[in-house]
Amino acid sequence: MNIYKNASVASKKAFLNYAIVILFFVVFQTLVNTGSITSALKGQLIPIVCYMIMAVSLNLVVGISGELSLGHAGFMSVGAFTAVIVSALMSGASNSSRLFVSILVGAAIAALAGFLIGIPVLRLNGDYLAIVTLAFGEIIKNILNCLYVGIDDKGVHFAFNNPNALGMDPLGKEIIKGPMGAVGIKKIATFPAAVILLLVVLIIIQNLVNSRTGRAIMAIRDNRIAAESMGLSPMKYKMLAFTVSASMAGAAGAIYALNISTLVPKKFDFNTSILVLVFVVLGGIGNMTGSLIAAGVLVVLPELLRKFSDYRMLVYAIVLILVMLVTNNEKLKGRLDTFVKKLGMRISKGGRKK
């Protein structure tokens, strides 16, 4: 408890996030082990964690770096399709090593894509940047729509727009078929692995934010000219945040892909980017805890609303508006803050007694 008492506010917040994730894992893993969970919720566990990673990583760009990105799903799809190829290539290896390498390579390729796209995009500001990220998100989707990948004894074959140009052995297997996407992906993602990934992502992001680099990124967000006059290079720090965020979206995409047996580029369109942005905005821009909770709740909500049948999406929209109103209500916010403070005091008091 002493560590908790002596820690800075930022570290306290970081510990709270780890505690939330670990609690979430323990509760649901116990429910799964005892078999007392509905299969509807059980099937959603891994997607929930994926969207949590997406929300947290987008929050790094939108909240910490202060740039509105509308193409986050594009990086997710890069990671997803990379993971499909890597996993297919490693078909002989054990599931856990396949999963590990797939996520790693998926994140790396997504980081590369983020870096390359960042070069032109981050030269812009504000609305222009938002529009261009939107465009790149769609470009990635359309490139994947034309991509054909096959595997045979000689290795991987790539073709663009024409599956007949793959030039494979007759025994070879097409693993990505343009708009038809990847079919027959082996499901190797597990809930514990997804949670570990989420924890790693949180550790990286929170340590980045609380470091010198993180303060530089936030300084540039708050006042670009002042930061530049202090000798900080805006391009360098923005690029760092953007690339890290892209790689994490890639990792989320990888684990998402390895949890579902079919994947089409269409899934990662503008709507998915906006969905993730909604998690970030509803959870509070720059607030990692909020992103985690918002992603978790908003992914499950449409399924819980199934009993409203035809009015489901209508109810969903109303719930979104209500949440928005409530979280922006100053009175309620003040009450919530005092409650959290009291709770925090009680915890530190408890620590003192011990």
Add this chain to the structure above:
Amino acid sequence: MKKKLLSLIMTGALVMAMTACGGEGTAAGGNGGSGAATGSGELTGTLKLGVIGPLTGGAAIYGNAVANGTQIAVDEINAMGTGFTIELNAQDDEHDAEKSVNAYHQLQDWGVQAIAGTVTTTPCIAVSAEANSDRVFMLTPSASATSVTEDKDNVFQLCFADPNQGSASAQYISDNNLATKVAVIYNNADAYSTGIYQTFKARAAELGLEIVSETTFTDDTTDFSVQVGDAQSNGAELVFLPIYYTPASLILQQAAAAGYAPKFFGVDGMDGILTIEGFDTSLAEGVMLLTPFSADATDERTVNFVKTYTEKFGEVPSQFAADGYDCAYAIMAALQFYADKNGGLDVTGMSAEQLCDILISVFTDADFSADGVTGLGMRWDANGQVNKEPKAVVIKDGVYVGM
């Protein structure tokens, strides 16, 4: 007075106990009789049948048509009074693989025993992989890609597979000398459309049909002037549209505006074009499409189905509605087939795994065939693909007419 009251309470309690017993009795009978022969050759019990499809969103018309068609079949079966009934539960997937898997899990929590679905291709591939490992029987009314059934022994299709549609279309165009110069406009962001296009192209090359123009579009496209213009300038006599009806309706409008009037030939996704609100059906005059179902057929089965559907939902059923209708009947026919062979079957409380094994054994049985409004004597091969006759229809005076 007290005695009277007491006796009343006692009687009440007795009645309650008896009803409770009765209830338990049936349930126990159901559990005991799971898969076991009742000796009479009768099919009894209640089957929990799930439907998954896009009930909202861009592809909602297909999901709703299937759900409605299945509902009519279920109502008819329940009204027969044979002791066999179906409880139906239709879940929305918004034409998205992830949501479809969620819908499937919801159905599992409800206790689904067999699934008529899912309606669209990509979600179906995702759900069928889950259903394959969980051993739940699936009969998809309309997901037509080969990867839906590939390597999955528990998944069967009631519609034609994509390759069959593409090659059958090419065959039909060639056999009936409809054209020699053909243009194709397809959606290269869609598995269904691209799949049919590829098999059409391969078959067309074998038959000597010349494809003079190949243009593509994606889901968000609303301006087809480039595609229509390319077909026109290359002198195509027939435009093959292996696409869904919404873009098809725009293509028809824009071709008419450009003064281009070739023959248009579509596949089953074109079905539904007449039900678009605000669409001038005269533009679709003369459009041909390949479909296993035509609502103007005169056999008793189709006439009854079309009549009930029109009364209940206020529109002429599309092929998707017919597919859904046939799915429920095909599953019942399969269970009846098993009951006849094994001296009866009570499906109440049977596990999805047991039913899956039974249904697979029947559907792959060479002696089993099902009749429906989309074809008589439908048979299935071990891959899960259906074998039935395609029909071509042409739109005349705003209705489908068999060719």
